[in-house]
Structures are given as C-alpha cells and as structure tokens.
Amino acid sequence: MTELYADLLITGGIVVNETGRFTADVAVKDGLVVFVGHPDFAPRARRTMEATGKFIIPGAIDVHTHIREPGMTQKEDWTTGTRAAAAGGVTTIFDMPNTDPPVWSLDALAIKQEAAARQAHVNYGLYGLLDERTLDILPQLAEAGIIGTKLFYGNTTGNLPAPNDGAVLEGFEILAELGLRCSIHAENSPMLFWRENRMKAAGRDDAFAHLAARADIVALESLNRSITLSEWTGARIHIVHESCMRSLPIIRDAKARGVPMTVETGPQYFLLAAEDLVGDKARIARLNPPIRERAQQAPILAALLDGTIDMLGTDHAPHAMAEKQHASFWDNACGFPGVETSMRLMLTLVHQGRTTMEQYVRMASAAPAKAFGLYPRKGVIQPGADADIAVVDPAKEGVIRGADLHSLRSRFTPYEGMETVGMPVATIVRGRIVMEGGTVADAAGWGRMERPQMPPPAPRNLATTTKAILRPGAQSW
Template sequence: MPDTDTLADLLIAGGTVVNETTRFPADVAMKDGVICFVGHPAFAPRAKETLDAKGKLVIPGAIDVHTHIREPGMTHKEDWTTGTRAAAAGGVTTVFDMPNTEPAVSSPEILAAKREAAERQAIVNYGLYGILDERSLDHLEGLAAAGVIGFKLFLGNTTGNNPAPNDGAVLEGFEILAGLGLRCSIHAENSPILFWRENRMKAAGRDDAFAHLAARADVAALESLSRSIVLSEWTGARIHIVHESCMRSIPVIRDAKARGVPMTVETCPQYVLLAAEDLTGDAGRIARLNPPIREGRQREPILQALLDGTIDILGTDHAPHAMEEKQRPSFWDNACGFPGVETSMRLMLTLVHEGRMTMEQYVRMASAAPARAFGLWPRKGVVQPGADGDIAVVDPAQRHVIRGAELHSIRSPFTPFEGMATVGGPVATIVRGRVVMRDGKVLDAPGWGRMERPQMPKPEPRNLATTTRAILRPGAQPW
C-alpha cells in the first residue's frame, strides 16, 4: 500500500525511466530536492504537484561540463540569467562554467565574486572552474578549498586573452592537482603552432572560409593531447580533454586509457553533425570556433568513439557572443564560438530517433559519465532514490526546427544548426525537485540553482620525489 503519511513535493506520473543501463515504467517522486520514490504507481506517495509523463521518458538531467556563461566581464555576450535559462530550456540541470571570464578565476577572491553573481541569478545548478596558469599556481589549494568543480588549462588561445602557460608551470600545476585529486579540463591545441601558422597565412593573404581550419590542422591538437597525456601519466593528475574533434586522436586516447592514464574526454554535437566543407560565407562565420569543425569524414569516427566510450562525455562548449562579433568582414576577426547548451539534447535525440544511438547511450554520455568524472556520482546522473531531483522529461516524438531567434541566449541569437529539423526534446526540466521549464516555457526561479562541489576519489599522485616543490628543498635527492 502507498505511504499516505508521506507528502512528496512533486510526482512524475506515468513515464518510463531511462538510466544508462536500463529502462522501466515507473513513477518518480521528489521531496526536499531529493528523489524519494521510484516505482509502481500503486505505491507512489501523494504529492503537492503531479506532472503527467504518460508516453514520455524520464531521464537524469543533462550535465554540461563545458559552458561559457561570460559573467563577469562579458555580459554583453551572456550572463547567469540568460545562460541558465537556456540550459533549462534544453533539459540541462547542471552547467560547469569555464574560468576565462574577465577577470579569469585565478584566486579564491575572484571565485567568490563569480559565485555571488551565480547565486543571485542561476535557475539550474552550476559548477565553477578555476584557471590553471602561471598566476594561479599559488592559489590552487585555496580554489580547491573554496569548492571549484575542477580546473581549466588553456593550451590553445581562446576568448579572454589567457596565454598558454609555460610547460614548466603546467608540470608544477599538475603536480599540485595530482595531490588535490581534482580534474583538470584541457583545451588541447598547441598555441605556438596555431599563432605561427595563422600569422604566416595572414601575411600570404589567406582570409577565406577554410583559413581558420588550415591554421589549426590536426597536428596541433595531436601534439597537445600527447603532451597532456605524458604530464598526466607522470604526475597522476586527473585530466579531461575538452571538445575532441580529431579522428586521429582516437587511437592515442585508447592507448593512454589502456595504460591507466587518469583521463576522460569529451566531444560536442558540432563535431559529429557538421562538416567544414559545408560552412562558407555567413555560415562559416557563425560556425567559427576553437578547435574548428573539421572535414566531414571525421564525424563518424568521432561519433563511434563517443558511442563505445572511448570519448566519455558529451559537452557543448556553449560559447555565446554578441551578433556583431560574428559578422565582421574578415574571417580572422570573427569571434570563435556559438550557443549550444539549449540545442544539444534535441540534436542528439534526433540521432536516437534515427537509430544511430540508444537513449541509454545518450544518458551515459550526457549525465552519468559527467557525474562520475567530476565527483557528483551517484548524487547526480541517475534516477534513483537518494539522488538529487535533477530530471528531464523527454518527448521522443516531439518535432522541432532550431531557430537562432528563439534561443534563450538572447544576446546571441544565432546557431550553426539554423533550420535543422529535430525529433525528440525535453518537455520539462526539474532542478532539485522544482520545475524550471515546462512545455517550452522557462519559469522564473532566479537563485534556485546551487553550486555543486565535487567529491573525488582519493588522490593518487606519482613521482613525488621529483616534483617542483620537492626539489626546492635544500639537499633534496630525486629518488
């Protein structure tokens, strides 16, 4: 018999729960932000509010480990209000914000200012990255204590004017992070190669749709990936390679994982759905990002690596800009990046509809794997009692056409997926038991989002006798 003494806050009734390894019909109830019941409707508790999910799928909310909310310093592109409304519209219940804001998150004081802005505005949960560079080395422990979700290392240039640090500083940073146990997300492109080739091409008069791709040939990513793996394997630092776009990286990743390198990898919808040869003119300007969208023949190998788990995570690299920053005459002058957090789930559910992946695979890459990689599992990434009430209710048959003008990233009303028809999408987004989006309408809930702190496994640092700190001691011996 149902427990009539328990009054849940929300009951999702009549749906089919889908986790990464299974699916089953069940009602789901939440109380005080936590799932308190998953089971047969006859045993479901009474609730203050009921959401009818008949014919729908009930999945753990997506965790986007790679977003650029742009606040502080660049709110003409995005802020915590517009960015988290876009997330809610897209079935995303947690976003991780990159540290290349202005100022970059290089100290606990700067982190506190960013957190204050998020606490006032965010309607979905969030994690905050600290930056790993030469100025932050003395602040890594303080940032960790303040609750960063992890750290970000830019080995390739990007928005925010954060130069790639010296390799010696990277090694020292990895040595510190290995002892802390937090994961370091890495933009793995070789900056000296990129700048050299770009400057050579500008001098030669190259200013065409494919110049950006030519400057960032696969070798720049392969070199940086390999260097990151070597330093991770030596120090024991946990790393995460962001926005993987190269099919030639796949065997390198497989080999490193087989050796036990503590790494995870992400890719994004643009790298499995778009092709460089189709992106010219205005489409090329809109789709310009780092690393670039590559030749169409690279899409299927990246997708297959995502499906088989070689690539662990689906992120977005959500990177909004003001519209005028994407419409400059020279391709070199156009800002890199575009909104993605709102469209990702629709795009990938279309692949589910087409039979190219299963719903269970989508849940693994978009929710369960991110939760495990960043110390949020099993509190997030799964629909089960005791987990946070972060859920997306999905209509697998919903048809939609993506339009930039309709995006909730209202200062960035553009997308390279303009006009693309999708099948399947979120009809409700629930954050810690509260409905923040229903039937496409994002509800007002400023400040409801919570900062998420990681609980990582015990650190496993290596080669401690040769760390930078160790050799600074008088008389230290490297053994």
C-alpha cells in the first residue's frame, strides 16, 4: 500500500449524509475527500482536527443569496457576504443577478466574476437574469458557466420589471434546450402593485398592509403560471422562497405529473409569524413574499420534511441599517441577512426533535446539489467529493445577535435574542479551514466559481416554439 499523506484528518466524529450516519475518520487531500472510514485505516495527515461528539456534514449550499456587489456595496460585498457564509457552515452560495448592473450581459457577468474571484471565502454559483433583454445571450451565459437563471415575476431590490409572458415562454423554450434551471420569484407583480397602490391611496401604512398586498392569491397565480410554462416547454424550474400552504397541493400535483420543478423555502417562513411582527421587528422582517399568518408555519415545515419542498434557501438579502429605518413602512427595504443563521436555526429544530440531521443534510446540501448539477461532487461526504464540510457541535448553545453577524453593514436579524442549540464549529471549503471556533479565517479569493453539470436537456413541444415558427411558412402540425 502506498503511503498517502493527507492534508487534513478529521477524527472521532459522526459523518452524516442524507442516507444515514456512521462514526468515521475523514481525510482530505488536494481539496477532495480521499478517505472515509475506520481510524485504523486512516492515512496520516499534516493536520488533525479532533471532532469527538461532533457531526461531520456536507457544507450547506445556499441557492438563494444576494451579495449586492457590484453596485450596492452599502448593503453587502463579496468579502462580508462570504465571511458570513463561512461563519454559518455554508460552503457554497448562489448569488442572485439583481445587482447593479444586473447580470444581463456577458460584461456584467464578468464584472461580478472579477469581484467574487478576488474576495470569496466560499464557493459560489452566479445566476444570470432571465428577461426580455437576455433571451439572445442565454446560450453564451450558459457557456460562461452561470449556475442557472433567475426570473423575477415579483418586484425586487433593483426594481427589475417582470418580463412579459411571451418573453418568458421563449426564454423557457431556450432554457429547456440548454437544460439549465430557472429560479423563479413567483408573485404576480400587477396584482401586488395594484393592491399596494389601492391601500396607499386609502392611507394604510402598516406591517399587515404589506402582507395584504401580497395575499396568497398573488403567489398562487404566479406559481400556476410558472408550472404551466415549465410543463409545456420542459424548462427546469425552481420556485424560490415558497411561503404559502395553499401552494403545497399544487406543487404535489405538478411533481406527480412530471413537471421538472424543485422548490425552496427559508427558515423565516416556518419560524416567524405575521401576528408577532410589530414595531422594529416588523421593519426588519419585511421581505417578499411576506411572513404569513401563524397557521401557515406548520404546513410549510411539514412539506419541507416530506420533500414536497425540496430544499432550504435563505434569501440572504442584506441592507444598510438606514434602509430599514424609514418612517413609512412602505419605504423600508425588503429582506434581511440569513446565510449565517440558517444552520443554527435548523440545528435547534434537530435538538428539539422536530427534524433529524439526515433530513437537514438533504434539504441544506444534497437536494440543492442535485437540483443544480453539482451532485455527487457536492452534497455528500464520500471519497472523490469536494472537501466542502461543516463540523457541527449539536450541543453548543448560543443566542443570535445582529451585532455578531459578519454581514458588517447589515447587522440586524428578525431572530434577535433567539436561543439556539447546535452550531457549526468549523467550515472547510475544498480542504481549507475557513472558519474554526467561530473565527473566520482570511481566505479571500479561495472560493471557486461552481458550474453546473445538468442532466441531458428534455425540451417539449418543439414544433411550436418561437424559434420554430420564425421559419417562413413553418408548419406546426
């Protein structure tokens, strides 16, 4: 047997994948897991990390973050955002395209790539924007390595108008042939703006008005439209931040029919309730879609546990403090930081017996990796996989404080003062320790851009695509 010298050996811990757990040592070399097994057979290593009593899990993959650079660095940049990820046990983030400039051209993608390559402490995927301006360059954006596209049916930071449905249909036709997944903010913009303007005219300016503008129907309509277009074209879609229990039977039915869709929710939609949001807390927790009524929490969590909702995404959406402190509720920026607190919140649910470590690994790492073409390179701890690892102390207690967050310009959280049990105590990105004992290392530029390897495309109804009908005299029958 040739002597293998590993870079790092994690000893004495319990490895947890989505399929189960076992006690094993884990060795890492050249950024990859090279050994998972009995200590007697473990290779020697330059460095050893003692993990007795701790869980060794695949690092979280957060498919929904807003890092804000370029253009909005008063809120967040690639250094602060990826340090926050490292602190939270997150080894890969996907960044949304609603920056300034938005990722609607190859040049804009290059600007973001440059900023990320210089600063990122964790791995990253970059979304391209799907709208009327990007249809022609989708193949080039795919070639350049975007992780997927984002469609904003609802309004967002940066005020990108929702594209019209003809453009979305053509966009889905193109994406279906490329095989890339399209993440969708599924809220109906005309409906929510109409209702918002009606309430403003009537003098309403309160936390519950925000929820009222975006009542369940606003999400349900957009979800149904997204499913219809996906089912027709074969475009793979991902519904972000599902918040609505009335969506669940629609999602189950669509998946049963073979609609190529995945769904995400965030901890805020089953841990926070509109009834509790008053004063400052309401301003901080204002986001889109809104925190809904308490009655929606249990069904959303149950759907996450049974797989109707595939995965967790945080919608990490930092803002400068002042952008959250306007007198009118309508003027306060939507969103709050989430990438750093998600794992702690979920480990607390594990501690409470409301979910298991295996289920957490599925929703936080394995399912995202599978949906976006990164599995089994990521999302599992086994030889050959990237050494993207979180070491978790399931008993470590703490209190969430905005002042402790690594999102230095956005140190507020709706979980202020919440007691948690369970915490990531080390984060390892491709073999390098980027956080240990709560201290984030200087690993600027270590993060790598992740490109998807999707299954073969499966487009549908090719005879009637927009491309097909552009041929003179083309017949569709």
